[in-house]
Amino acid sequence: MSRTFLIHGYVETSAIFDELVPLLPVSTFVRIDLADEFLRWKLTKRINVELLAQYLINFYEIKAEDVIIGHSMGGWIAIHIKQLISAKAILVSSCTDQRKIRLPTHNYRLLKFLLYSGITQSRLLLNFFRKQYPFAESLDLYSSLMEGMRGMSRTYIDQQLQTLFAPVPPLTVSPDLRIHTRRDNIIARPAEPFVEVPGDHFSLVFHPEQVAEPIRQLL
Template structure:
């Protein structure tokens, strides 16, 4: 944020948002976007910058409000998420049976992680996921993989790397930055330079 032009920034943390929202029943990206639009009174005058899942939510906020949206290492097609399983029923079973947060699986994913630059951050995130509340993890999985209405809008700007092992690069035009999925952490100047309000 310090590298971006002056603005009134609001940082949205999904852990805090889900704790505040306390949704019941099935959810998807549209329900979360609708909640955020109402909670923060988001309008077409706002600019949303979202990384990864944040960019996925941001594009659905744009669909509801017409706000400007900038995606960083994100997607508009759920098939771009590089996970071998996208079926929510299977993912729910694996999560609540303890497999998803097991030491063995998180260590396996970390051992397969190909980028030394962000390996320590990736390990930290994997370890953090093991301690997350399973209900919250399932809410995240629903936002990622539950069916949603087809998008009728596109991001105003896509920023991506060619070396992203978590999200496949867009088929549409994008501004390429160095690094991997965590380019905004390890190459913030390059990412910020690509952003134009």
């Protein structure tokens, strides 16, 4: 039986898939928690998403017949796994273009400076983002992720930022499925065709049935 790998997004954990998994076709599910992976990897040089994808392929012996479901940053990783070995890639609220990430800056050096200066994890900044968050449905989840980020090591957050923003060669493959919502305020909707679902960036938590349906049809 092929395996289904689940890769979470920035400052998330694999718990983000808890509502979705019971609705998916029977499979051997492998939840990847990136905090654990970076600790195990012990890579000392700068990274990018392609290097991370290759590490995961090697460690888990991922094959072309396997399925990778990625949410947000996890989808960015999933498509690079497909680029390397042609595994099926399903992107939920994710992107294949770094420019779709909705941040005031994509300059990694500036983001790293803000992180190590303490600004990124400051309660003042996180409270500001919380007050600006527009969706009541997922506000508590968003707030818990922001609070969780305050307890993450700067090294781990830096590794996630490198995964998102370090330069990589252009992609030559497309996802097998894109699932997105038009109201996503974290990742802009794709220019390519996608399956639209209700909700916001966290549709897989609050509208899991609608997210699961196109995945069931594909698999």
